[in-house]
Amino acid sequence: MEVSPASYYDPAVVALCAEQQTELEERYAGTDEAPQGIDPEATFLVARIGREPVGCAGLLPLGPRMAEVTRMYVRPIHRGQGISRLLLARVEDLAREREVRRLRLETGDLQPESIGLYQSAGYTRVPAYGRYVGSPLSLCFEKHLWPVRS
Structure with a gap:
């Protein structure tokens, strides 16, 4: 498996x-959640x-x-193979490279x-932030990152 950077317009x-x-719309059918x-x-x-391509993750500056x-x-057929955990770790590495200290x-x-x-990766629940404030279906999490020591 390979994980590589991509832009938001990459196919x-x-x-x-x-x-x-599509999966979220099916899972949350009947709610007022707007598409993102x-x-x-x-x-x-x-x-x-x-x-x-089997999975993705983005890092958005706040x-x-x-x-x-x-x-x-x-993708559902590739779940349970550690791909999401790998993507999360790589996003955290990218964040550290950019001197992000809070994800x-x-x-x-x-x-x-x-x-x-997210909980097993060290994220803890926090109050809703930004566009999620007031969304009854949203759960927000946060993790403090520390610099990698050389």
């Missing part, structure tokens, strides 16, 4: 984010097996030394697999 990112949105676009300020990482993990997604993220209350991943 793999566009396809994976569209699949993620792909933020052009985000830097993406794409996981590939051979040439096939402010000085703060960023958000966004658009974390692995935030949002997931939905109907996504126990995501909640479990």
Whole structure:
């Protein structure tokens, strides 16, 4: 498996984010949650097996030394293989390279697999922030990063 950087307009990112949105719309059918676009300020990482893109994750700047993990997604057929954990670790590495010291993220209350991943990776619940304030389905998490010692 290979993880490589990609832009928000990369066809793999566009396809994976569209699949993620479809899955979320199905999971949250009947709610008022609005579809999310792909933020052009985000830097993406794409996981590939051979040439096939199987997952992605984005890093979106939020402010000085703060960023958000966004658009974390692995195709269902490839879940349970550690790809999401690898993508999360690589996004954290990218954040450290950019001197980010606090990572935030949002997931939905109907996504126990995501909640479990984030909690097991050291993220703790925080109050809703930014566009998630007032969303009854959103759960927000945060992790403090420390510089890698050489």
